[in-house]
Amino acid sequence: MSSSTLTDPKAPPPPSRFGNIKRAWLPEKVIHYGVWILAVLLILGPIVPIVWSSLWSTPLYEGGGSGTLDNFRKLATDPLWWSAVANSLQFAVFATIGSVLVGTTVALLVARTDLPLRRLYSALIVLPLVLPGLVLIVGWQSMWSKNGYATHLLEQYTPFTVPFDLYSVAGMVVMGTVLGSPVVYLFARGTLSSGDSTLEEAARCAGAGPFRALLTVTLPLLRPALLNSGLLVFALALETLGIPLILGTSKNIDMMSTYLYRQWTGSADGGGGVLPAGAVMLLLAVTMLLLLRNRLAGDLARFTTTGGKSSRPANVVKLGPFGWLLSAGVGVVLGCATLVPLSGVVLASLTAVLTPAINPFSLLTLDHFSAILTNPLYTGAIGNSLLIATVGAAIATACIAVIALVAHRSSFRLRGSLEHIVLYPRAVPGLITGMAFFWTFAILDQSGTFRATLWAVGIAFGVRALAMGYAAFYPSLAALGADLDRAARSAGADWWTAMRTIILSLLKPAMGISYVLLFVAMLNEADAAVFLVTPETQVLGLAMLQIAANGLGGTVAALGVIQLVITAAVLGAGRILFGVRPNV
Amino acid sequence: MSDLVITNLTKKFGRLTVLDNVSVTASDGQILTLLGPSGCGKSTTLWSIAGLLKPDGGSIVVGDQTLFNHDSSAFLPPERRDCGVVFQSYAVWPHMKVRDNVGYPLRLRRYKPEALRKRVDEVLELVDLSDQADRYPHQLSGGQQQRVALARALAFPPRLLLLDEPFSNLDAKLRERTRDWLLQLQRKIGVTTVFVTHDQDEALAMSDRIAVMSTGTVRQIGTPEQIYNDPADLFVADFVGTSNLLEGTVIGRSNGILTIKIDGLDQAIHVPSSIDSDGVVVAVRPEALALLPDDASTDGYEMTVNGPVLDRSYHGHHFRYRVGVGEQALVVETRERTDSSHVRVGIPRDGYKLFRPRTATAPKAAQ
Ligand SMILES: Nc1ncnc2c1ncn2[C@@H]1O[C@H](COP(=O)(O)OP(=O)(O)OP(=O)(O)O)[C@@H](O)[C@H]1O
Numbered sequence: 001m002s003s004s005t006l007t008d009p010k011a012p013p014p015p016s017r018f019g020n021i022k023r024a025w026l027p028e029k030v031i032h033y034g035v036w037i038l039a040v041l042l043i044l045g046p047i048v049p050i051v052w053s054s055l056w057s058t059p060l061y062e063g064g065g066s067g068t069l070d071n072f073r074k075l076a077t078d079p080l081w082w083s084a085v086a087n088s089l090q091f092a093v094f095a096t097i098g099s100v101l102v103g104t105t106v107a108l109l110v111a112r113t114d115l116p117l118r119r120l121y122s123a124l125i126v127l128p129l130v131l132p133g134l135v136l137i138v139g140w141q142s143m144w145s146k147n148g149y150a151t152h153l154l155e156q157y158t159p160f161t162v163p164f165d166l167y168s169v170a171g172m173v174v175m176g177t178v179l180g181s182p183v184v185y186l187f188a189r190g191t192l193s194s195g196d197s198t199l200e201e202a203a204r205c206a207g208a209g210p211f212r213a214l215l216t217v218t219l220p221l222l223r224p225a226l227l228n229s230g231l232l233v234f235a236l237a238l239e240t241l242g243i244p245l246i247l248g249t250s251k252n253i254d255m256m257s258t259y260l261y262r263q264w265t266g267s268a269d270g271g272g273g274v275l276p277a278g279a280v281m282l283l284l285a286v287t288m289l290l291l292l293r294n295r296l297a298g299d300l301a302r303f304t305t306t307g308g309k310s311s312r313p314a315n316v317v318k319l320g321p322f323g324w325l326l327s328a329g330v331g332v333v334l335g336c337a338t339l340v341p342l343s344g345v346v347l348a349s350l351t352a353v354l355t356p357a358i359n360p361f362s363l364l365t366l367d368h369f370s371a372i373l374t375n376p377l378y379t380g381a382i383g384n385s386l387l388i389a390t391v392g393a394a395i396a397t398a399c400i401a402v403i404a405l406v407a408h409r410s411s412f413r414l415r416g417s418l419e420h421i422v423l424y425p426r427a428v429p430g431l432i433t434g435m436a437f438f439w440t441f442a443i444l445d446q447s448g449t450f451r452a453t454l455w456a457v458g459i460a461f462g463v464r465a466l467a468m469g470y471a472a473f474y475p476s477l478a479a480l481g482a483d484l485d486r487a488a489r490s491a492g493a494d495w496w497t498a499m500r501t502i503i504l505s506l507l508k509p510a511m512g513i514s515y516v517l518l519f520v521a522m523l524n525e526a527d528a529a530v531f532l533v534t535p536e537t538q539v540l541g542l543a544m545l546q547i548a549a550n551g552l553g554g555t556v557a558a559l560g561v562i563q564l565v566i567t568a569a570v571l572g573a574g575r576i577l578f579g580v581r582p583n584v
Numbered sequence: 585m586s587d588l589v590i591t592n593l594t595k596k597f598g599r600l601t602v603l604d605n606v607s608v609t610a611s612d613g614q615i616l617t618l619l620g621p622s623g624c625g626k627s628t629t630l631w632s633i634a635g636l637l638k639p640d641g642g643s644i645v646v647g648d649q650t651l652f653n654h655d656s657s658a659f660l661p662p663e664r665r666d667c668g669v670v671f672q673s674y675a676v677w678p679h680m681k682v683r684d685n686v687g688y689p690l691r692l693r694r695y696k697p698e699a700l701r702k703r704v705d706e707v708l709e710l711v712d713l714s715d716q717a718d719r720y721p722h723q724l725s726g727g728q729q730q731r732v733a734l735a736r737a738l739a740f741p742p743r744l745l746l747l748d749e750p751f752s753n754l755d756a757k758l759r760e761r762t763r764d765w766l767l768q769l770q771r772k773i774g775v776t777t778v779f780v781t782h783d784q785d786e787a788l789a790m791s792d793r794i795a796v797m798s799t800g801t802v803r804q805i806g807t808p809e810q811i812y813n814d815p816a817d818l819f820v821a822d823f824v825g826t827s828n829l830l831e832g833t834v835i836g837r838s839n840g841i842l843t844i845k846i847d848g849l850d851q852a853i854h855v856p857s858s859i860d861s862d863g864v865v866v867a868v869r870p871e872a873l874a875l876l877p878d879d880a881s882t883d884g885y886e887m888t889v890n891g892p893v894l895d896r897s898y899h900g901h902h903f904r905y906r907v908g909v910g911e912q913a914l915v916v917e918t919r920e921r922t923d924s925s926h927v928r929v930g931i932p933r934d935g936y937k938l939f940r941p942r943t944a945t946a947p948k949a950a951q
């Protein structure tokens with residue numbers, strides 16, 4: 001062909017190296033298959049040894065043995081397991097009910113009434129989701145247990161008393177409600193502020209009062225969000241380790257997660273085959289719940305509704321003077337649930353002993369902090385956690401970005417499965433993620449050298465946090481029109497070059513958000529560390545969990561304050577830099 | 585030569601056939617327009633040419649190079665096709681300055697910095713954006729962004745220029761100006777161009793050839809005049825320009841002459857035609873119709889129709905009347921002004937065409 005017909009007459013002749021277009025150094029196909037295989041190996045692979053060893057008569061790394069159902073039989077005949085299951089179910093059911101009630105009420109008050117101070121309450125109720133959960137539990141211990149500081153003040157100066165014992169299933173339900181309500185709140189709030197309020201307006205035009213419109217139209221609209229978040233809270237309550245370990249240990253109240261924990265720590269053979277069998281049961285339960293939830297909600301649809309836009313809807317219930325009364329009530333409840341325990345942690349960390357008998361301000365001391373900062377065990381744990389969070393969050397963010405690009409911006413054959421794979425860790429309890437990697441490393445690396453490095457812990461933490469980071473990242477990707485990469489492709493960029501120069505460049509803020517959330521999650525992670533840490537690779541979250549399980553002290557509180565300060569600083573920076581928001 | 589030859593192109597999304605054996609050709613340096621209602625597969629065709637979609641059948645050849653051939657499993661990825669594409673959404677990259685947007689294809693092709701700068705300046709001048717080179721896209725108007733997209737498509741001299749409804753986001757005035765400007769530019773550069781639009785005026789004004797599409801098939805290919813004056817079927821007649829469609833019944837047939845009774849008319853008309861169905865549709869362009877004074881001669885008219893004026897409107901360069909004909913209405917566009925409530929409309933002898941009626945499955949044209 002003659003080039004004069006193609007080109008502007010004034011165009012220079014194509015450069016001598018014409019045709020030698022810049023290419024990514026890996027072909028598109030290699031990247032796609034590589035990412036997919038890596039994702040499968042890292043995310044699904046480690047589950048295999050657990051399932052396998054639950055069906056095997058000897059530990060896998062010992063060789064020999066044969067297939068058997070014995071482990072499950074042993075589990076089924078252990079009365080302790082059944083009482084743990086009963087406790088777990090009881091706890092999960094009531095914590096879910098509590099969370100749905102509280103979360104929905106606050107969401108309605110904030111989004112559909114003129115309640116005074118509603119913005120403050122909106123921030124307060126999501127606080128437990130944003131801050132490390134362990135710190136809040138420790139704070140509740142210090143303030144609201146039978147010997148708690150606030151309990152004493154309450155009993156001394158008012159006719160009221162705390163109507164539950166924190167160290168009982170009922171107390172754990174209250175704690176679970178505190179931690180679960182923000183999840184329900186965010187979902188309900190998302191529906192209320194993104195859903196259009198024309199239906200409610202229609203009801204009002206038809207003569208319904210605002211309150212009636214709320215009950216007859218708004219509440220039914222919330223049903224999908226409540227079902228969805230309720231199932232999530234239920235699953236989280238089933239797998240949680242922190243609450244039953246910290247609050248249940250002193251009274252020997254076990255749940256499924258602590259049963260597994262004690263099998264691991266309490267017996268010489270690490271629980272034998274009962275442990276993987278129990279783990280498989282817990283995994284099945286949580287996976288089923290989340291599958292059910294996906295069926296009901298659609299996998300990704302849920303992420304788009306949790307953004308929390310705040311445009312004022314037309315249907316606002318005017319509370320009048322009654323509003324201030326209600327506001328005071330809400331404020332007292334939310335304050336007692338969050339601010340009081342947090343100040344309890346701070347107070348406990350700064351006083352020799354936190355007791356109602358002595359004015360705490362006469363006992364101020366920095367001893368707990370200096371004890372931590374001079375103890376290599378703790379400084380090591382803090383250093384390890386910071387290292388894992390800094391490096392791990394960066395690697396995990398990069399993985400999430402690439403996985404999301406292959407899943408949504410490529411023509412890769414298996415791309416549809418990738419999203420399910422990356423979201424799967426959500427359905428795996430943290431305890432079991434750790435166990436899975438423990439078994440995997442034990443089989444692949446019999447010498448144990450890799451298992452003794454921080455990488456072992458870091459990989460498990462990264463996989464655990466993957467789904468959460470993905471959920472934060474994906475909406476931004478979905479919001480970028482596909483024409484942007486198509487334009488790059490036809491301009492001469494191969495797949496990876498188009499992704500790198502256009503899409504990833506545009507997604508830097510989203511990666512920032514993802515990084516911040518992953519950083520915080522990995523800094524505070526405890527459950528997944530249970531099976532993995534060695535004395536050299538202790539991490540902050542687990543260190544806290546372990547001391548807290550053995551009783552409260554100024555040391556735990558001080559560790560909690562350190563955790564709190566780092567978390568708050570990182571989230572604050574993230575909010576200023578990237579507009580990070582609380583995310584479920 | 586870089587003729588674009590598309591043969592039997594087929595594309596399915598799941599069980600939905602979006603392109604069904606589409607065959608079109610664009611001659612070297614010419615503008616081929618794909619015209620059709622929304623959802624008919626225009627963009628799909630364009631993206632198949634650009635390599636952004638992989639069709640399920642057929643072939644695409646430019647000059648002597650095969651871009652796609654289903655039978656020999658040939659598929660050139662988009663980055664090797666050297667197509668300049670302007671997207672419906674412009675897809676100007678928001679994080680790059682105008683200059684970097686335009687220079688992107690050149691950087692990928694390892695232009696030296698001076699050569700790159702020179703070429704970018706040249707292309708920006710070509711699209712009248714020289715003074716905007718260092719601004720970001722969000723600082724530009726819609727029309728300017730559109731020109732950035734065009735400059736980017738032209739920066740590395742493309743083998744084919746592919747335009748997907750490039751004017752759809754512009755207001756009417758700007759749209760007309762840009763259309764003329766683009767036409768001139770294309771003539772100057774002489775690049776083979778495929779242009780997608782659902783706007784018939786745009787298609788008629790810009791094209792060397794038009795392919796009218798509907799639900800994944802090509803209904804007619806021809807020059808703008810052929811398409812307008814001699815539509816191949818009812819769909820084309822209805823979609824391109826406006827047509828009065830009068831339903832009629834064949835009441836007699838002899839020696840290839842049909843006698844047709846139009847519902848609501850007393851006289852029958854006699855038309856040579858090979859249509860074998862009982863029902864027919866007579867299509868008449870509104871501007872072909874004339875308002876006749878009562879005493880005017882009817883020479884040159886196939887027939888005249890008397891009817892009440894249902895409504896009238898003024899459109900600047902013509903009046904538009906709707907005249908009742910039995911149950912149906914006839915739209916007349918003429919420069920003549922009349923105030924009477926009854927008029928006589930003349931249908932000129934060669935001013936109408938006969939079509940087989942729409943089958944149940946044929947799509948309704950979007951007007
Ligand atoms: N990725 C896809 N999956 C399924 N169906 C698709 C997909 N992309 C397009 N379609 C369908 O293919 C048909 C043709 O789409 P196409 O975008 O080519 O239409 P178009 O003629 O460009 O319309 P418009 O004028 O609205 O841009 C439409 O019916 C559309 O619904």
Ligand SMILES: [Mg+2]
Pocket residue numbers: 626627628672748
């Ligand atoms: Mg289109």
